Amino acid sequence: MIPLQVHHLPPPFLISQTTPLHSLSPTSQTVKFSPKPNPFSSSPILLSNPPCKFLRAAGIQTSSLCRNEEEGTEISTELEDLSPDGVVYKKTLALVECSMFAALTGLVYFLSNSLAIEDYFGCFFSLPIVITSMRWGIATGRKTMVATTMLLLVLSGPVKALTYLLKHGLVGFTMGSLWRLGANWSLSIFLCTIVRSLGAVGYVLILSFLISENILALITINIHASLTFIFTASGIYSVPSMEAIYALFGTLVFINSGSFMFLLHLLYSVFLTRLGMKASLRLPRWLEKAI
Template sequence: MNPSTTMNVPKIHGCNCLQPLISHISKNVKPTSPTLYLKSKLCHISSATNLYPYAQFSTFRTDPKLKNVRVSEIGAPLWIQNDENEGENTLYSEDLTMNGNVYQKTLRLVECSMFAALGGLVYILSSSLAIENYFGCFFALPIVFSSMRWDIVAGRKTMVATATLLLVLAGPIKAITYLLMHGFLGLAMGSLWRSKTSWGVSIFVSAIVRAAGALGYVVMYSFLIRENILALITINIHASATFILSSLGFLAIPSMDVIYSIFGTLLLINCCFFVFLLHLLYALFFSRLGMKESLRLPKWFAKAI
């Protein structure tokens, strides 16, 4: 074998220890494994040339003070992260923080869903147990709370989700009744409170919304039972007014326009008192939750609480 050929043979660490055993095996036994056969041939070549009586190579030792050791300076890295990927990962990590956009949207969706489920469950239980009149003041609270906590869009989503839940669980009558008597009222109050409107305007507008919902409720049930409930109410008011006037010595009979005016005034006064009580109750509730700064309270009420 030429010297040029022997110069290309690699040095194998530990071959001086395994050389007699492998040479003996290569002479007597035919190796069955390709790896073992290759090792035996390499050791046989190195022993035949006698250029390296002891197959050695320099061991790689590192300074214990060095923490990072570079194996090769020529090899290219297996994976390179681009600047665009770094920017996208940074944006994703920022969105998942407490103040991130994705986290806030997810939290708003979860809270609106929980408030809608709570409002629908309480309304169904109250209707089933015939205690709706006792808990009627709390049905609009989830919608107002969502509007004050997030925005008007969140309050509207809570109202729609509650109505959809009632539509699936209790039917369309319960869903429409909830919207007319409590849903639109809660949305109006939440919108006005969110924009920090004065209590006078808020009570008046909310009372009109409540009165319109009550009229719609009467019309709906009049259609369902095939009876004009509004006409029965006005007839009773007409009879009561005629009796009162005759008892006072007046022989006048009020017209139907006067009766409708009396009916509308009484309905609006009733709704104003109801909405005023809701303002007091909800303002006290939000103040105890630490949301007093986001409310525009009258001076007398702010001093009272």
């Protein structure tokens, strides 16, 4: 029989619970221990390089905290944009107000044409464009004018849409733009009068094309006949030229448009003042004292 040879192995290095930590050598940075605990020792403590794990966990926590801070910043930015003073909220409110004014104006204009009461509400068709231009800017007033014209194009056809654009849309856009820029009344009335006069002439030309008849020629011929009769009755035997008739016709259209725009400026100023927009208006001194 082969005798059994027993080799005495050195016991593993173990630290019991009663061993103080300050007794360990501070110069030993890494200490290797046996992965298998001694079954005869009570509750051994095995140390296995924990600082690296703690540092790695600390790095994960730091990165997660930074990520949470970035996400919180993004969320707070979105919430600020959706606040009543944010840019997104104001743009949405301007778009909703523009669409509501366009729908209301188109519906009222369509019903007034259908019921033949357009002359009673004609002075209010340019007001929504002026209000949106004063509140949200010139671009919003232009959007209101275009949206109303497109709505009338769908509801009533191209003739009513062009009529609204020439007689009311361009006038309201010009007035709202000038008031938004802070122009005085004299300049605003003069430019709006020109736009109104051109719109009236354009409206007559459209009607002339639709009925295949030159309405301007009929108007000038009637004016020429009336003046000739007046001169003959007065003892003046002279016939006015057609150039004088055209000049007289243009002057009458300009005076008519100017008086209408003056009354429209006066009406809109009082109406916007009652709406609480007096600070945005540049009114004459006599009107400020009267209001």
